[in-house]
Amino acid sequence: MSTAPPPSPLKKPCKLALLQLASGNDKAANLANARKQVAAAAARGANIVVLPECFNSPYGTSYFRSYAEPIPHGDTTYPDSLTPSYTALSTAARENNIYLIGGSIPEHEPATDALYNTSLTFSPTGALLAAHRKIHLFDIDIPGKIRFIESEVLSAGATPTLIDTPYGRIGVGICYDVRFPELAMMAARQGAFAMLYPGAFNMTTGPLHWELLARARAVDNQVWVGMCSPARSEEAGYTAWGHSMVVDPNGEVVAGMEEGEGYVEWELAPERVVEVRRGIPVTRQRRFDVYADVAVAGPTEGKKGV
């Protein structure tokens, strides 16, 4: 076995902040709160700030269309009045000189009239670096507990998102995306040091799976994982689990919180990834000769699944 330490995918230390925001029906108030909390995180020294899923709106299929905004890209621009969330996020990133993973917002694609659940990432200059459209829509039905079918109104994205920063490469997923190990695995194998998930688990699956999935994605891939939830509101139609957390590359929850509004912050150190990968060198022990067909659907998967 080689004794040379593997290079760290995290090139230099950075401080990660996950903002567990309380959001309500008033979009302007949600955006103002996000800007205020981003500025406070930057003042505490954060370099990368993450917001929750649907931080600008209530989370529910009946709300997505009325809160949706088009996303300016390339030569396609829109008046600021149509893109208040994009504008607020870009401004917050620029004014605070941080990388901002802007949770997610309902996106309207005017060309097709489709709606997406989309996470926008901005650079410290306020430039849009990535728009991740949630790939795995949250369609579940647990009798007597929870039924939520995003696909009734949303379309699914089809592109994994990797963002290059001076700290290294970051993978982004949205909430239900965390249940699919393939996405995190692809990102890690392509050099990501962290998977960041804006997410809003619920009171049925949250207690059981939120931490479990975060730790699983971290330990599978020996990367940091950040899970950023909205704060819980008992008045909301959808009650979020909360419990935003940072998990280290060894699968340990190193920082976390309960359900109220607040934040979780952690200094990510390059040495930690190297130490973990040196001690348990799975990145060098994979048997691609044995499981080369991992992306081929089995007989009970995909469209044929039970």
Ligand SMILES: NC(=O)CCC(=O)C(=O)O
């Ligand atoms: N917003 C979501 O995708 C929720 C995912 C969730 O709660 C789960 O159990 O998965």
